[in-house]
Amino acid sequence: MRGATPYLLAAIGLALFLGVWEAVPRLGLLPPTLLPAPSQLPAAFLREVKSGIWGDSVLFSLWHYAIGLACGTACGIVLGIATGMYRPFDWALAWIVRVLRPIPGLAWVPFAILWFGIDQTAAVFIIAIGCFWIVFFAAQGAIRGVDRDLIEVAEAFGFKSGPEKLVKVLFPAALPGMLVGVRTALGQAWMAVVASELFGVSGLGQRMQQASSLLATDIVVVYMLTMAALYGLVDTAFVFLQSRLLAWKA
Amino acid sequence: MQSVIAIEGLGIAFEQGGVRTEVLRGLDLKIAPGEFVAIVGPSGVGKSTLLRVLIGLATPSAGTVRLNPDVKADRAMALVFQDSRLLPWRRILSNVCFGLEKTQLTRLERRERALAALAGVGLRDVAARFPHQLSGGQRQRVALARALAVRPAILLMDEPFSALDVQTREALQDELIRVQSASGQTVLFVTHDIDEAVYLADRVVALGGRPGEVKISLDINVPHPRRRDDVALRHSAAQIRDVLFAETIVREDWVI
Numbered sequence A: 001m002r003g004a005t006p007y008l009l010a011a012i013g014l015a016l017f018l019g020v021w022e023a024v025p026r027l028g029l030l031p032p033t034l035l036p037a038p039s040q041l042p043a044a045f046l047r048e049v050k051s052g053i054w055g056d057s058v059l060f061s062l063w064h065y066a067i068g069l070a071c072g073t074a075c076g077i078v079l080g081i082a083t084g085m086y087r088p089f090d091w092a093l094a095w096i097v098r099v100l101r102p103i104p105g106l107a108w109v110p111f112a113i114l115w116f117g118i119d120q121t122a123a124v125f126i127i128a129i130g131c132f133w134i135v136f137f138a139a140q141g142a143i144r145g146v147d148r149d150l151i152e153v154a155e156a157f158g159f160k161s162g163p164e165k166l167v168k169v170l171f172p173a174a175l176p177g178m179l180v181g182v183r184t185a186l187g188q189a190w191m192a193v194v195a196s197e198l199f200g201v202s203g204l205g206q207r208m209q210q211a212s213s214l215l216a217t218d219i220v221v222v223y224m225l226t227m228a229a230l231y232g233l234v235d236t237a238f239v240f241l242q243s244r245l246l247a248w249k250a
Numbered sequence B: 001m002q003s004v005i006a007i008e009g010l011g012i013a014f015e016q017g018g019v020r021t022e023v024l025r026g027l028d029l030k031i032a033p034g035e036f037v038a039i040v041g042p043s044g045v046g047k048s049t050l051l052r053v054l055i056g057l058a059t060p061s062a063g064t065v066r067l068n069p070d071v072k073a074d075r076a077m078a079l080v081f082q083d084s085r086l087l088p089w090r091r092i093l094s095n096v097c098f099g100l101e102k103t104q105l106t107r108l109e110r111r112e113r114a115l116a117a118l119a120g121v122g123l124r125d126v127a128a129r130f131p132h133q134l135s136g137g138q139r140q141r142v143a144l145a146r147a148l149a150v151r152p153a154i155l156l157m158d159e160p161f162s163a164l165d166v167q168t169r170e171a172l173q174d175e176l177i178r179v180q181s182a183s184g185q186t187v188l189f190v191t192h193d194i195d196e197a198v199y200l201a202d203r204v205v206a207l208g209g210r211p212g213e214v215k216i217s218l219d220i221n222v223p224h225p226r227r228r229d230d231v232a233l234r235h236s237a238a239q240i241r242d243v244l245f246a247e248t249i250v251r252e253d254w255v256i
């Protein structure tokens, strides 16, 4: 009974969704400029690919995404571990964190432009900020949540310094929690990609902005789906990596 | 004979919210090379705390602990906890290697030593598994191998079998005796189970009172292999019960 049923229902659901979507502009309920029919999309997609714009935009955005994510994640993990392990460090940063934490990545756009110009670095900066906080809090919580008993094992076998405990027990024990944070950041970073490119840095976001100002909504939808596909790909790859890293979990 | 360790006048106290609680007072204990000493006493008397002090996880408030510098060993002590406390992300072999990573041994030497230690507890064939794939008894054997692998001058064990079912516990007791007599390992074994203590040990030290003190120290001169219903063992157990019994009237957390 179960076997194929979930897939069948998923296919029916998707078909219904596409059907309604197609019907709305065709029946004239909405003009095609406000809602392009799905059947228009393949042609729009091919046009974008042939002109080379699609490939360039994807590469630019992936580049911003990868570097921003890497920087934000790395800083988040390092500072999260440090504040998680050393209370005085946590106290020292407490108010800085409280002030900076609620500022959304987009609010940094003016400074990003002033500091880096309308440049890739500015986009990377904004993406990194978005990822940083998520990973920072995940890492801090994961380190604090490590079983005291396991830390004692390290101490009992002579690993008494902070770095030794980090390498032998804290980091591996906190890894699952940190990876959950990184996965959330993976999604957050895509939102930041669009935002960071809206003000003129090349990439998917910029192309969407151009298309929407020309009312080329079919192209906007092409890029929306492109982004969904890229996110799906990255997330799937990450889940695979995660399951390899955490193979020890029951 | 020179002792491996000499504990003199050891006192342990904790300060909490300005209130000072003495856990142990005036503890003297010498352990000879190859000797198997068991410490018994009701829960809360300070047995675990004593082991934590010996391994360096806590500091004593009085007294001295001296190790014989002539004793050849890679580490002074190694501890087997009540719950195995294996690292869940490491495979069994890697868990046994854990303590060896503090030594100068090469990767290959560590591996060989760990494999030998695993073979010593009859678990060579689970080397590649993860801890959650083992039974409780197997995990405790691995914890024993992890401790033995570092070749400690004294093997400390904190109620290592008390979380196991009876059959597994008795099997592991016999296994421990076998391993210990084969290697001549000096052991300090903590338990709240008097029968276990007299069955395993060459000498049983009973702690009681608050703060905890040595109430009786009894040599068990019965050669291994022993019978669990051996008359001399039963007699020693009864003697220890009698001494500790005075405590039961005033202590409600009596567990034996």
Ligand SMILES: Nc1ncnc2c1ncn2[C@@H]1O[C@H](COP(=O)(O)OP(=O)(O)O)[C@@H](O)[C@H]1O
Pocket: B014, B015, B016, B023, B041, B042, B043, B044, B045, B046, B047, B048, B049, B050
């Ligand atoms: N870190 C600590 N701070 C305060 N009291 C402690 C601490 N560790 C242990 N104790 C107290 O020391 C006593 C002995 O505990 P423990 O050594 O675990 O007993 P046992 O192992 O014999 O059951 C207990 O009353 C416990 O509350």
Ligand SMILES: [Mg+2]
Pocket: B047, B048, B049, B158, B159
């Ligand atoms: Mg205890």
